[in-house]
Amino acid sequence: MTKFNFRFIFLTLAVFSLSVSQISAEEISLDTLVKKGGPLFVHYCSHCHGIDGDGEGFNADYLDRQPANLTDAEFMAKRKDSRIYRVIKKGGPEVRKSNLMPSFGNTLSDLEIWSLVAFVRTLSGGEIKEIPKELDDKRPEIKKISKKDWDGFNAWKKAGGLDSDAGYGELLVNNKKSCPACHSIEDEGGALGPDLTRAGLLYSPEWLYQWLNNPQAVKPNTKMPDQGLSDKEVKAIISFLTGMVGEDEEEPFRVAKKSDPKNGKKLFFDLEGKAKCAKCHSINQEGGIIGPDLSFVGSSRNESFIIESLLDPSKVLTSGYSTVSVITKDGKFYSGIQKNEKLESFDLIDETGKTNSINRSRVNKFKFADKSLMPENFKTELSEQEISDILSYLKTLKFYTN
Numbered sequence: 001m002t003k004f005n006f007r008f009i010f011l012t013l014a015v016f017s018l019s020v021s022q023i024s025a026e027e028i029s030l031d032t033l034v035k036k037g038g039p040l041f042v043h044y045c046s047h048c049h050g051i052d053g054d055g056e057g058f059n060a061d062y063l064d065r066q067p068a069n070l071t072d073a074e075f076m077a078k079r080k081d082s083r084i085y086r087v088i089k090k091g092g093p094e095v096r097k098s099n100l101m102p103s104f105g106n107t108l109s110d111l112e113i114w115s116l117v118a119f120v121r122t123l124s125g126g127e128i129k130e131i132p133k134e135l136d137d138k139r140p141e142i143k144k145i146s147k148k149d150w151d152g153f154n155a156w157k158k159a160g161g162l163d164s165d166a167g168y169g170e171l172l173v174n175n176k177k178s179c180p181a182c183h184s185i186e187d188e189g190g191a192l193g194p195d196l197t198r199a200g201l202l203y204s205p206e207w208l209y210q211w212l213n214n215p216q217a218v219k220p221n222t223k224m225p226d227q228g229l230s231d232k233e234v235k236a237i238i239s240f241l242t243g244m245v246g247e248d249e250e251e252p253f254r255v256a257k258k259s260d261p262k263n264g265k266k267l268f269f270d271l272e273g274k275a276k277c278a279k280c281h282s283i284n285q286e287g288g289i290i291g292p293d294l295s296f297v298g299s300s301r302n303e304s305f306i307i308e309s310l311l312d313p314s315k316v317l318t319s320g321y322s323t324v325s326v327i328t329k330d331g332k333f334y335s336g337i338q339k340n341e342k343l344e345s346f347d348l349i350d351e352t353g354k355t356n357s358i359n360r361s362r363v364n365k366f367k368f369a370d371k372s373l374m375p376e377n378f379k380t381e382l383s384e385q386e387i388s389d390i391l392s393y394l395k396t397l398k399f400y401t402n
């Protein structure tokens with residue numbers, strides 16, 4: 001990495017009226033920009049471009065096009081700062097490159113995008129030169145779905161919309177948008193987000209409408225950037241995805257005729273009981289952080305998905321919660337779920353809740369295991385009645401904006 005001159009960049013003296021969210025370049029030093037860009041790069045870019053920027057992140061293996069090697073000084077020298085800015089903001093097609101390079105302009109602020117440009121420059125030993133006079137620190141507004149939108153959606157569904165636009169949706173997903181960069185369908189495509197081969201079984205149309213309109217409204221920190229889809233595009237993609245059901249192999253679990261959500265809740269939170277779900281999962285701020293938050297699992301996942309997660313946890317791993325195993329240079333072995341990713345280190349939290357902080361320079365081997373950290377034996381440990389009770393409790397946990 002390069003050394004920076006810790007100088008301030010004076011680009012303009014004549015900035016008179018600044019709104020609160022605008023930061024003038026006078027106020028921000030190059031060093032500050034680079035420091036802001038680093039963590040953003042780890043969070044939004046490193047899975048494809050690699051933590052060092054060499055183009056070899058774990059997700060690169062699944063892509064038809066190699067993510068650019070941002071450490072290549074010759075390659076980077078041919079690109080102006082403004083071009084790098086445009087690529088990050090609008091995606092590959094903006095500069096006639098692949099749609100596998102996603103756009104971040106609907107998710108990040110101008111200041112954040114310029115910070116990324118500044119940071120990316122350092123990866124090849126360079127330095128940013130053109131910073132605009134004013135940098136807007138406000139992220140794009142999070143699109144709320146209005147009552148009118150929901151009414152329109154329901155009317156569309158009622159009129160058979162789900163069966164009408166699948167062809168256009170497939171074209172968008174497979175060829176026009178960046179979805180295959182992060183999601184696989186029938187073994188083709190990226191591994192950052194969940195596999196979508198069975199999306200129709202896993203997610204309700206309502207949830208897809210909520211999620212695709214604006215992932216950040218649901219999970220502010222998700223690595224899926226807002227794709228800036230129009231209402232028409234969202235609906236077409238839902239048509240396509242809800243038709244994706246894969247092949248069902250097993251006999252479905254039979255939910256008990258009568259179930260008791262209160263007992264389900266008790267089983268969930270009782271840390272001395274048979275299920276101990278709250279050891280790893282939290283609901284509305286209560287519980288553990290080893291597994292994903294389940295505060296709105298009742299709207300984000302269909303019943304069949306929840307049952308499968310419980311009875312066969314390794315079948316579909318929740319994105320971001322794969323078990324990682326690490327062997328260090330001094331021969332120590334760690335496994336757990338990766339949290340707190342930084343440029344120089346990350347944490348692994350194991351099934352007992354113990355956290356190990358691991359410096360990247362210590363890592364000899366790093367591997368994602370395709371096994372869940374969640375216990376595999378609920379199928380035999382819990383009765384069908386208990387499973388049904390837990391399920392009925394989880395189904396009460398909802399979230400939609402309107």
Ligand code: HEC
Nearest residue numbers: 044045048065066067068084087088097098100101116181
């Ligand atoms: C899902 C994978 C993926 C993610 C995430 C991703 N990129 Fe890329 N990126 C690519 C691919 C693939 C290319 C190569 C495109 C091509 O050559 O057609 C690329 C190309 C680039 C280029 C070179 C464009 C040019 O001028 O040729 C830059 C710069 C870049 N990415 C920066 C970033 C930054 C910064 C982030 C994070 C904000 C990021 N990328 C996130 C996949 C990704």
Ligand code: HEC
Nearest residue numbers: 102177178179182192193194211222223224225227300319
């Ligand atoms: C840069 C990577 C990236 C791109 C591009 C991307 N996704 Fe995602 N997607 C993710 C990640 C990561 C998740 C998991 C979200 C989480 O839990 O934070 C996700 C989640 C999802 C989900 C499941 C939502 C849920 O509740 O778990 C669906 C459906 C989805 N994406 C569809 C799409 C479609 C359709 C496109 C293209 C229009 C797309 N994604 C583009 C990374 C991406």
Ligand code: HEC
Nearest residue numbers: 275276277280290291309313316317318321351372373374
């Ligand atoms: C030792 C920790 C642990 C325990 C105990 C545990 N889980 Fe999990 N759970 C996880 C992890 C880790 C994941 C994410 C990996 C995966 O998809 O299996 C997960 C995933 C899930 C998912 C999928 C979430 C999603 O949105 O994709 C559901 C639902 C779930 N667990 C429910 C439960 C319930 C109900 C119980 C109690 C009966 C339980 N879990 C007990 C660790 C645990």
